[in-house]
Amino acid sequence: LTAALDLALAGDSFKKAARYAREILALDPINTGARERLVKAHLAHARKQIRGKRPDLARKELAEAGEWESKSSQAGRLSEQRAILGALLDLEEDPEAGRATLQHQVSALGGGISAAFALALECESCGRPLAATLKAAGLAKIPVPNQAALGAFLGRLRSHLDEGDGLARPVRTLIENPLRKAAGWPLPQGECEAACETLRRARLPRARQAFAEAALRRWPGTPVLVLHAFEARQESGMRYPSDADFDRLDAAWRRAQEAGDQRTAHRIGEIIRSLSPFGLPQPGPGRGPTLSLIHI
DSSP: OOHHHHHHHTTOOHHHHHHHHHHHHHHTTTTTHHHHHHHHHHHHHHHHHHHTTHHHHHHHHHHHHHHHHHTTTTTTHHHHHHHHHHHHHHHHHHHHHHHHHHHHHHTTSHHHHHHHHHHHHHHHHHHHOOOHHHHHOOOSSSSOOHHHHHHHHHHHHHHHTTTTTOHHHHHHHHHHHHHHHHSSSOOOHHHHHHHHHHHTTTOHHHHHHHHHHHHHSTTTTTHHHHHHHHHHHHHHHHHOOOHHHHHHHHHHHHHHHHHHHHHHHHHHHHHHHHHTOOOOOOOOSSSOOOOOOOTO
């Protein structure tokens, strides 16, 4: 049954997936994984019905998701998704009532970038117009998050990425500029590094570069931050590396080796190998072979 459930979900056969999940729960009522996947199958089927212009069937799927989600360990997040989908249906059927519902949901999500992100994901998933929906929800302009809102959003973004989901280009465009402007908040070093890694996974190079460079002003030469800054600059503009870039990479590689940070040293070493005909210098005192490509 579990294999059949996986196959049905992989083929977007959400009705079959729901049936298999119910059969699993009949045999194993405390199977939380099957329960969550059942709710997700109903939500996915609702999105499919919205795209297919069948609001009646979409509401039926949302109602069935609601019946199961209260017993799920992820009930809060799934309930949020169900509420947003219901608000999108309200907006289509009765614009005035829909705006009120959407604005209430935005308020429940704390407003700002987190609410905009949650709403944008659902718009993309069910084919609703993003800009018009954000405007109806009172989010035509996304404010720069304060430090608390930034931390909450990065946690939300990590959770989304951990589920194996990427970000559509309109969603990335929506959130990147507010994030870039929020890079100056004085986060602890570990949180700055985690933010850079999250933004790498989310394919948001301009925001990642802003966070890495802001952190480097506070902790100059930190190897993992040097790595993030370099990679993000290359992804943003494909700028040809300069002598200064190679010097920073060389110093960061040496520093990571000395600190025993083999993961970061390996990642920086891979960049150096890909760019330099001289390979890696040997760790230890002395400058070692130059890494410059400018004079070759």
